Amino acid sequence: xxxxxxxxxxxxxxxxxxxxxxxxxxxxxxxxxxxxxxxxxxxxxxxxxxxxxxxxxxxxxxxxxxxxxxxxxxxxxxxxxxxxxxxxxxxxxxxxxxxxxxxxxxxxxxxxxxxxxxxxxxxxxxxxxxxxxxxxxxxxxxxxxxxxxxxxxxxxxxxxxxxxxxxxxxxxxxxxxxxxxxxxxxxxxxxxxxxxxxxxxxxxxxxxxxxxxxxxxxxxxxxxxxxxxxxxxxxxxxxxxxxxxxxxxxxxxxxxxxxxxxxxxxxxxxxxxxxxxxxxxxxxxxxxxxxxxxxxxxxxxxxxxxxxxxxxxxxxxxxxxxxxxxxxxxxxxxxxxxxxxxxxxxxxxxxxxxxxxxxxxxxxxxxxxxxxxxxxxxxxxxxxxxxxxxxxxxxxxxxxxxxxxxxxxxxxx
Numbered sequence: 001x002x003x004x005x006x007x008x009x010x011x012x013x014x015x016x017x018x019x020x021x022x023x024x025x026x027x028x029x030x031x032x033x034x035x036x037x038x039x040x041x042x043x044x045x046x047x048x049x050x051x052x053x054x055x056x057x058x059x060x061x062x063x064x065x066x067x068x069x070x071x072x073x074x075x076x077x078x079x080x081x082x083x084x085x086x087x088x089x090x091x092x093x094x095x096x097x098x099x100x101x102x103x104x105x106x107x108x109x110x111x112x113x114x115x116x117x118x119x120x121x122x123x124x125x126x127x128x129x130x131x132x133x134x135x136x137x138x139x140x141x142x143x144x145x146x147x148x149x150x151x152x153x154x155x156x157x158x159x160x161x162x163x164x165x166x167x168x169x170x171x172x173x174x175x176x177x178x179x180x181x182x183x184x185x186x187x188x189x190x191x192x193x194x195x196x197x198x199x200x201x202x203x204x205x206x207x208x209x210x211x212x213x214x215x216x217x218x219x220x221x222x223x224x225x226x227x228x229x230x231x232x233x234x235x236x237x238x239x240x241x242x243x244x245x246x247x248x249x250x251x252x253x254x255x256x257x258x259x260x261x262x263x264x265x266x267x268x269x270x271x272x273x274x275x276x277x278x279x280x281x282x283x284x285x286x287x288x289x290x291x292x293x294x295x296x297x298x299x300x301x302x303x304x305x306x307x308x309x310x311x312x313x314x315x316x317x318x319x320x321x322x323x324x325x326x327x328x329x330x331x332x333x334x335x336x337x338x339x340x341x342x343x344x345x346x347x348x349x350x351x352x353x354x355x356x357x358x359x360x361x362x363x364x365x366x367x368x369x370x371x372x373x374x375x376x377x378x379x380x381x382x383x384x385x386x387x388x389x390x391x392x393x394x395x396x397x398x399x400x401x402x403x404x405x406x407x408x409x410x411x412x413x
Contacts, residue, residue, distance in 0.1 A: 020136025
């Protein structure tokens, strides 16, 4: 199914926005504003309708006939298909069918959204998908950041780990990490340091206020990857990051919000993590997941095995989750998927987007500290965004004005 050029551009923009909402909305439902423990059917979840729309709209994008032949994305999408197919298959030997059914739904959601995004990126307007995805992140995450700041100022809840709209602090840290990377994306392309770099600096403050140590480490490393990927533009990087550092220093020194962020950092990182080596039970969870994996090391103990064996909700580490549920085979498929994405990024016709690379690094690190497969869904999205290269514009040959205009119109925006 393909569309006209105008329909395809609109579909690409819609896919970008829907991808942003998919990354940001998580498991959120209206019940989060009331009793979060209330049972709700899957069709009342925002994520279900967002993924459904993303898949449907992606089919309206105009596919490029030579996309496969040109190797856009290389083996990334086939590797993702094999990985998700195998993880779904592990439901056949899950220890708790009821818990496996719940997780099966989430795995299918992540797979559907990932392949919907891949279909959109294979279109002629893949660059538009990327721009609108970051625009959606900037708008929605920026709104959530504003809500969180207003709540912090009006409630005076200094000392508490910051979150918003019924979500947890770790999830909030990821959202603010996305916001920082979105600001870097638009700053890299449009300049306007006075607008985008303060957003990046405030996002870092908000991550600190969340108290998420994994989120903070992940964001610092993600920004580092962005810097390395953009070293060819070093002259442009320095003024922007100097401005961000100044905004961060002023906020931390002269505002109550900055003071609260530094206090949270001192307590959560310096005191609990470095001095007391407190890991919020992560060490026990990692050990339990590893021991469970050793019982069925090749194929794993089945989907949702960690919770099915009553060891906890999830191991808080994506690779350990894959190991205990899908075995060495699952870990190998996951690693091969990431490797295929890395090869595609390096061999692409164009340099991969620095913010997408930073987003992948950010989520890869964050996935080692918190969350499960669904919480790490952005990892697969950023893998595609950094490995599936946008098509090069068709060259405009010399010739009569009418011919040049026709070739330019075919090249797209």
